[in-house]
Amino acid sequence: MDFQIYKRLQVVMKDPETLGMIPSVLAVGFGIIPLEVHSDYVVVGHVPDIYHGCFKFLESYFGREIIPAPIDDKIMVAAISEGYIKGDQINHDTFPDSEFVLKAENETKLINEKQDQVGSVICDLDPEEVVFLETSYHSSLHNLDRPEEPEEEEIESEDIPFKVIDGRPHVYKDPVGGDALVVERRNYCYEGCETRQGISRHDINALPYMIHPTEIQITQVHRDGSLRLYIYDRIEELQVGSSSYFEVPYHFISFGHRYSRMLTCRFHAVHKFRRDEIVCVEEPLAWDVSDTERWFNLG
Secondary structure (H helix, E strand, O other): OOHHHHHHHHHHOOOHHHHOOOOHHHHHHHOEEEEEEOOOEEEEEEOOOOOOHHHHHHHHHHOOEEEEEEOOHHHHHHHHHHHHHOOOOOOOOOEOOOOHHHOHHHHHHHHOOOOOOOOOOEEOOOOOEEEEEEEEEEEEEEEOOOOOOOOOOOOOOOOOOEEEEOOEEEEEOOOOOOOOOEEEEEEEEEOOOOOEEEEEEEEEOOOOEEEEOOOEEEEEEOOOOOEEEEEOOEEEEEOOOOOEEEEEEEEEEEOOEEEEEEEEEEEEEEEEEEHHHOEEEOOOOOOOHHHHHHHOOOO
16 A cells, blocks of 8 residues: 555544545445545545446546545545544445446435435334234345355354244243333344344334344334334335235445345234233243244245
8 A cells, every 4th residue: 555645544534624525425335535635636545446436426426537546445444434434324325226326316325324214103002912023034245346255154043032832922031021012033144244043032112123224124013913114115014913025135335345135024923912921931942844944044
C-alpha cells in the first residue's frame, strides 16, 4: 500500500467535512472513503477488488473522474467503521438482480438505508396464552465479486425445546418464561459467510420480532393466535393450525462486493395454548423422523 495514501487516510479520518462528502450507507456499501476532492477528480480509498460498477456509479455521483486508491482490507474496514458506522447498523437496500449498481434508477436506494413498510405493530394476545411456532429457516449467501472457499459446516446438536404431544405442549428446561408471547422452535442453517445448524429456542417480549433482519418479521400477534408476517416486500397472514413456506431471494452490496442471498422459511405449525396447559418435563424430548428431516433440511 502507498504510504502517502495511508497518511492521507489518517488526515481524512479527522476531517468530518471530507467524510461527509458521501453518506454512511454508500461508504459501507461500496467500501470507500473520499481522500481528496478536486474540481475535476476525486481520489477514493477503497477495499481491494471492489465491483467495477462502483467506480462508474461514483463518477456519476460526484460528476468527476474517480481516481481509485486501493487500501488494505483490514485498514479500510476499521476506518469505515470508525468514520461512518460508529457502533450502529447499516440497513442496506436490496435488489432483484445482480446488475443493480449500474442502473440509474437505483441511485436513491444505494445512498439511503432501506425503509421497511411493515405496517402497524400489534399484539392483543391474552397474557395467559402463548403462541408456539415450529419453523425451519435456511440462509444461503454468495459473494458475486470475490470467489470464496466454502466454509466447513458445523453441526451442533441441541435438545428439542418443546413438542406438542397428545394436544399439549411439552417443554424441556422451561424456555417459555413468564413474559413470553411467542416461543419458536427453529431448525436453522446458515451458509456462505455464516454457517450453523441446529435447533434453538427464542422468547420475545416485544414486536416486531425479526426472524431475519429485516426481510422476515412477525409484526402482529392476534387474540386468536394468528400472526401477521412481513415477508420482504409484502404482508402475509398465518392462522393457528396452518403451515406456510416462503422464499426470499435478493441482492445487496457490502464493502464493495455484491452478494446474492436466498432465504427460505417454513412455518411447519402454529399453536396456541394457555399457560396452564404447558407440561414441563425434566428429561430431553425424544427425536423422531420429522425432527431428523428438519435437522438436515429435508422437510
